[in-house]
Amino acid sequence: MRVLIVVVWLFFAQTGAVPSRGLSRFEAAHYDGDGITVFPLGGKEFSVQFPRNAPATANLIGFASSGRSAYLQEPSATLLHRSGELIQVEFSTSRLFPVPGSGGLGEIISVTNSASGNLLVAAAYGQGVCGAYEIDAINGTRRSILTVPAQPDCKFGVKQVEPGGKRVLIGDFLNFKVVDVLTGAVELSGTGRGTWSPDGKWLAVARKGEIVLFDGGTYAVRRRFRASSIDGHLVWSPESRRILFAQQEPRCLLSDDSESLAVLDVDAGNKWVISSSHCMVTNSQIGWVDMSVFSPTERTLPPKRRLPYH
Numbered sequence: 001m002r003v004l005i006v007v008v009w010l011f012f013a014q015t016g017a018v019p020s021r022g023l024s025r026f027e028a029a030h031y032d033g034d035g036i037t038v039f040p041l042g043g044k045e046f047s048v049q050f051p052r053n054a055p056a057t058a059n060l061i062g063f064a065s066s067g068r069s070a071y072l073q074e075p076s077a078t079l080l081h082r083s084g085e086l087i088q089v090e091f092s093t094s095r096l097f098p099v100p101g102s103g104g105l106g107e108i109i110s111v112t113n114s115a116s117g118n119l120l121v122a123a124a125y126g127q128g129v130c131g132a133y134e135i136d137a138i139n140g141t142r143r144s145i146l147t148v149p150a151q152p153d154c155k156f157g158v159k160q161v162e163p164g165g166k167r168v169l170i171g172d173f174l175n176f177k178v179v180d181v182l183t184g185a186v187e188l189s190g191t192g193r194g195t196w197s198p199d200g201k202w203l204a205v206a207r208k209g210e211i212v213l214f215d216g217g218t219y220a221v222r223r224r225f226r227a228s229s230i231d232g233h234l235v236w237s238p239e240s241r242r243i244l245f246a247q248q249e250p251r252c253l254l255s256d257d258s259e260s261l262a263v264l265d266v267d268a269g270n271k272w273v274i275s276s277s278h279c280m281v282t283n284s285q286i287g288w289v290d291m292s293v294f295s296p297t298e299r300t301l302p303p304k305r306r307l308p309y310h
Contacts (some may be wrong), residue, residue, distance in 0.1 A: 031060035063287030100140030120161035130157035193232035252279035
């Protein structure tokens, strides 16, 4: 029995495989300009094309916390830092919907779904300010949560609104701080790039080759995970159990795509690269999708291209 345990342990230690990843209907996805490629944690990747009237130059702002839709924004072709209103792409019907109340905010940086059903967005350059807003898409209205003058260029501006709407993450790719929107007090600050979990219980920060997990209430450091060669953009799964990120791999250097997708299970502490995503990712426009919205036929559509695996 001891020999068997040692052999199994060595297999997983050497291969990086994960003995048990649990069951979840949410899978990783990457936006490539006119659709998404879904990379199941176990299985082959497949493509989902967006409707033909989806803007070809649109940027992915984020996926809904339900995993059933995504939010896009089309930048202005003539004016710097000016973009249109948010566009919601519904996966089940393959339809586009403009998000009422989202126009005129400039470049939207992130979208968070609140418990009330409203959208909490961080935006830059809209009407000369950088800030956070709550959008009531049903009534087409919005309110300001926190705004600051766009000086000098919103580089160190609001990056994400906490799901409860009471705190915001302010920062750039190097440093961050958590600010209480009512008092203006800085509750936490440090180096790295942070992301709130959908349930608001955790704050994950990528910095210096590691991912640090803070308690969302006390800001006590709960766990640290090694994570080298990542760009710092972390995406929590809808159930707040896993973190998705793009990771560079040496084997991808000979291809046009230089990254793969990796997943961190924050409960078990396991981290693995999704095998079907090797060298397939060109940017960090990534997120989680609900597999139940895709038909068996859609799940068999091959990706538009497949690069050689080196």
